Amino acid sequence: MVVASVAAVLLAGGGGAYWAATAANGDGGGSGGAAAGGGGSAPPPLALDERADVPPAAPDGPPQGIAVGEPDPHGGKIVHRVSGTLPQGPGRAEVRRAVGTVTAAEVTRLAKALGLAGTPRAEGTSWTVGSDKDGSGPLLRVDRQAPGTWTFARYGSGGTDDCRRGASVCSSGRTAPDGSGSPVSESAARAAATPVLKAAGLDDAALDSRQVMGSARVVNADPVVDGLPTYGWSTGVQVGPDGDVVGGSGHLKGLEKGDSYPVISAGEALKQLNGSSSRTGRGSGVGGCAEPVPLEGDLKSPGVRCGTRTGAEPSTTTVTIDKAVFGLSMQHVAGEPALVPSWLFSVRSAAGGAGTTLARVAVDPAYLAKAKDAPATPPGGTGGASGSSRQIQSYSADGQNLSVTFWGGVCSTYAASAAEDGKTVRVTVAESKQEGKKVCVMMAQELNRTVTLDAPLGDRAVIDAASGARVPSA
Known part of the structure; x- marks a missing residue:
């Protein structure tokens, strides 16, 4: 095992916890070394399957129905406050990947x-x-x-x-x-x-x-x-x-070491976390603003439009972070699970129980890229291109049956097909709009479709034909 690149020390006292970290090269972070195995060359962009500016986990707490750390779809604002002093971190860190096959x-x-x-x-x-x-x-x-x-x-x-010869009933004490x-x-x-x-x-x-x-x-x-x-x-x-x-x-x-990337400080990660959790305008949160949907054939505009002020101001919820430490969090990189350098924030539970963790990717945003299989629009949204490019989230295989999971709209029908060769199975999900639909609710749902293969999947890779990216197993 390589000597730890970061040493963390917890100092108790005052109104909270203080975490100090020292980079192995002694500069306290900020300056970076060469990429792992790259002789100082710049590492390739890290293609995360999900947006790195959205917390992958959120703890419990108010407002009711909204997890702390998650944006309030009604325009509420989440503010993360640190109890104590944020630590320094290393200048750069490596991604870890699991490679090869199990013997x-x-x-x-x-x-x-x-x-x-x-x-x-x-x-x-x-x-x-x-x-x-x-x-x-x-x-x-x-x-x-x-x-x-x-x-x-x-x-x-x-x-x-546990069946004895000649016994009419099999039984066991276990x-x-x-x-x-x-x-x-x-x-x-x-x-x-x-x-x-x-x-x-x-x-x-x-x-x-x-x-x-x-x-x-x-x-x-x-x-x-x-x-x-x-x-x-x-x-x-x-x-x-x-x-x-x-x-x-x-x-x-x-896990094996991959490429080394420059990383951001805990303060910058916290700033991004607060930025992604702030929604100050009505209709700017998740799902936008809900409006009455006219019946088919009745295209009259509703009397109340999105953005109409009701006098109620968006609420602000303050979340206390007790501890921050530099570590690694599980992310999907180009369809495969990997451990990515991250800041791990320990969040105090509003109910007084066990706290939870918010993981924030620490890789410098300049080195992050959108994965090939990331959807161009949110689930259920509309893109500008003609046709449908649907991201396949995962797959499961049982003999010659291959089941794929993806996001789709409630007003369309979907069919899956596969093209096979000796090394890959390329799956296409085709979308068909339902005829006669003049008005459709913009709502996404998780869907499954099953394809019958010519032969069991075996060790072949499943590829999303629309994006060319490998699909992870469920």
Whole structure:
């Protein structure tokens, strides 16, 4: 592991928390080194699939129905206030990516930690271990392609495998938990999860075992990469009331350094955060202004127009940030998940409970580019070009059936088709306007369409034909 590029120290005192960070080169941030492996050359633009100026997560709190950190569609303003002093950060930092494929040996190591015997079986795009009879036993499934997303369930949905010869009814003393019993202690849950986390390469992860799901306690592990905390790349291990691991999910493939990018300061990230959360005019928020829609054939203008003042002024909500630290957050880059340099803001809960985290991409905006598969207009909006270029959000495959998810309007119909070769499957989503519609509500909805392929997807990449970008799996 490379020496951490940022060292953070928490100093308690006064009215809040003070975080100090020192760059590894000793300049306290601002000046940048050479791009990783690039001999000082400028890194390529970082193509984020989503806008970097919109917080990917938002905590709870007022105004009612609007998450703190998210813009108020009615024109409210969110102001993020820092309790204490913002830290400095490094001059630049690397993107981390999971590359390659998961080997059978890596799956075997994880399966052994989960108490599963047997050899990993290759099934389409996944490795599987266990539950090869009636579906009642434990099952581990791992995606073969990086980042090696894995899921584990101790109890299946079938009957049992404990059948004596000649018995008319199969029975077993081991059945799925019914939610009864009390969750184990946090220390017991961590002890049970430790072998699994070690097999997944998470020896040094930051652990949180406060979450309880019924009778199971969940140990959530966020990896620490070269000394940097992460957000959005968690592994969760569920421990039942008997102390056994009953479920879990995470990523098995390790992360590798990518290109190095200049990064902005915490103060600049906070300024952008407040800028994206401010909406001062009526109708300028999410979804614009709602107006009465005339019945078909009745094209009279409504009596009240958008922008009509009602005397009510937009509200302002103040959100307190207790801590800021430089780290990495999960973002999609050109259709693939990656950990991107980010400022992680810990936000105080309005209800007095556990706080939440706002992750803000820290890459200098000059090095950010719009991903090829990013829509030119918001979901449900109208573009200037003729025809429809619809972004495919994700896909799932089951044998020869390929299901794609995308955003579409309520007044159109959609059909999906695919063109296949040995390495890729290019999917096209065609939009047809419904005839006779003179007035249509501008509302988007998430849609799914299924295409029957000539052969199972296997290791082939799914490509959005409209944009040429690779589509991530669901």
